Amino acid sequence: MQAASSCNLKFRSTKTTRFSHAIPKRVAVRCGYWSESFTFPNRADWQSSCAILSSKVASVQDPGSLTDKIAVVNGHKNGSVDLGLVPVDTTNGKLAPVQPLTITDLSPAPLHGSSLRVAYQGVPGAYSEAAAGKAYPNCDAIPCDQFDVAFQAVELWIADRAVLPVENSLGGSIHRNYDLLLRHRLHIVGEVQTPVHHCLLALPGVRTDCVSRVISHPQALAQTEQSLDKLTPRAVREAFHDTAGAAEYIATNNLHDTAAVASARAAELYGLEILADGIQDDPGNVTRFLMLAREPIIPRTDRPFKTSIVFAAQEHKGTSVLFKVLSAFAFRNISLTKIESRPHHNRPLRVVGDGSFGTSKNFEYMFYVDFEASMAEARAQNALSEVQEYTSFLRVLGSYPMDMTPWSMSSTEDA
Numbered sequence: 001m002q003a004a005s006s007c008n009l010k011f012r013s014t015k016t017t018r019f020s021h022a023i024p025k026r027v028a029v030r031c032g033y034w035s036e037s038f039t040f041p042n043r044a045d046w047q048s049s050c051a052i053l054s055s056k057v058a059s060v061q062d063p064g065s066l067t068d069k070i071a072v073v074n075g076h077k078n079g080s081v082d083l084g085l086v087p088v089d090t091t092n093g094k095l096a097p098v099q100p101l102t103i104t105d106l107s108p109a110p111l112h113g114s115s116l117r118v119a120y121q122g123v124p125g126a127y128s129e130a131a132a133g134k135a136y137p138n139c140d141a142i143p144c145d146q147f148d149v150a151f152q153a154v155e156l157w158i159a160d161r162a163v164l165p166v167e168n169s170l171g172g173s174i175h176r177n178y179d180l181l182l183r184h185r186l187h188i189v190g191e192v193q194t195p196v197h198h199c200l201l202a203l204p205g206v207r208t209d210c211v212s213r214v215i216s217h218p219q220a221l222a223q224t225e226q227s228l229d230k231l232t233p234r235a236v237r238e239a240f241h242d243t244a245g246a247a248e249y250i251a252t253n254n255l256h257d258t259a260a261v262a263s264a265r266a267a268e269l270y271g272l273e274i275l276a277d278g279i280q281d282d283p284g285n286v287t288r289f290l291m292l293a294r295e296p297i298i299p300r301t302d303r304p305f306k307t308s309i310v311f312a313a314q315e316h317k318g319t320s321v322l323f324k325v326l327s328a329f330a331f332r333n334i335s336l337t338k339i340e341s342r343p344h345h346n347r348p349l350r351v352v353g354d355g356s357f358g359t360s361k362n363f364e365y366m367f368y369v370d371f372e373a374s375m376a377e378a379r380a381q382n383a384l385s386e387v388q389e390y391t392s393f394l395r396v397l398g399s400y401p402m403d404m405t406p407w408s409m410s411s412t413e414d415a
């Protein structure tokens, strides 16, 4: 017998707990052999908690005793708490029998079921969902409303992996995910690059010249800016959480004046028509996604590897720290593939000058560097020991196989 996740047990949220004012919320969940507690630090996390908890509870062994799954919320015992999770058995109207844990449930991954659970940001039809499928074929893709929720889903063992975008060939870096990489403790275990082929979608019968508003993910709007100038010059553009979510919103609210920039799959899923196809401003539009896990993978040397690090320059080490750090790689013939700087949140400014001409403030940064070498190679280890001399903070985010998928312009047609 399979774990509960394979019996298609689903939960429907009917209402939220009456302790909705208390944040952070600590919830203890007990279910058969399994019990775990979760903390939802802010309201947004708590609001998405029904989905998170449902997915977690549905993936454990014992689908019976459904009423006592949510044992405690903020110290209050079950009975006074109703999270409003209603079990819906989609198999044959019966709940699956209780199953004891087996040795396979204790193996590192996939957990509690036959397929890997992969968190992504967006709803079905988002490019991130396609990327999750490319990174982990046959995975169970778990939609999350925010990037932060996808990180937390892995940290809380609700998902086994997260697949999140970090940069696009037209729109540039997705800074939010760089910041979250630092805030969370997940490891980069792989990368996947996917062609992004955008369409303009609207309700059936809507003409392009009747569209007064175009909604989509800001990255998607940026990637189609010139095409939208031509197709819908008078339409206002509005940011939405994700491309497929924008398509779903149009369909759900029956909006005849609004179009979405999204994938052809989103058109199919939400019953929209494709007004224009391939509207990305560059035919070779590609987004790079990172695969994240709780544990790092063991770096190898038998195939091309990339390593991602983040560091902050040491104060009082002079102005040429960045040059010295980059030289540590250059002298060892290690190519850098990416460098990104983000504000140093703990130390945003450094005052410079001796006062004779006043003082100036320099901004302090966290530098993210990707280089083409595996941490199993001596040259990479030596480069990092040298980097350590100039830095006050250094973290290896992951050493992982490079995405070597053959790529051609025509492959962009697939997405």
Ligand SMILES: O=C(O)C(=O)C[C@]1(C(=O)O)C=C[C@@H](O)C=C1
Residues within 6 Å of the ligand: 121, 122, 125, 126, 127, 128, 129, 165, 168, 174, 196, 217, 219, 220, 241, 242, 243, 244, 287
């Ligand atoms: O909205 C989506 O469909 C996403 O998957 C997000 C996202 C992004 O964050 O960059 C991913 C790929 C595309 O570059 C556009 C949007």
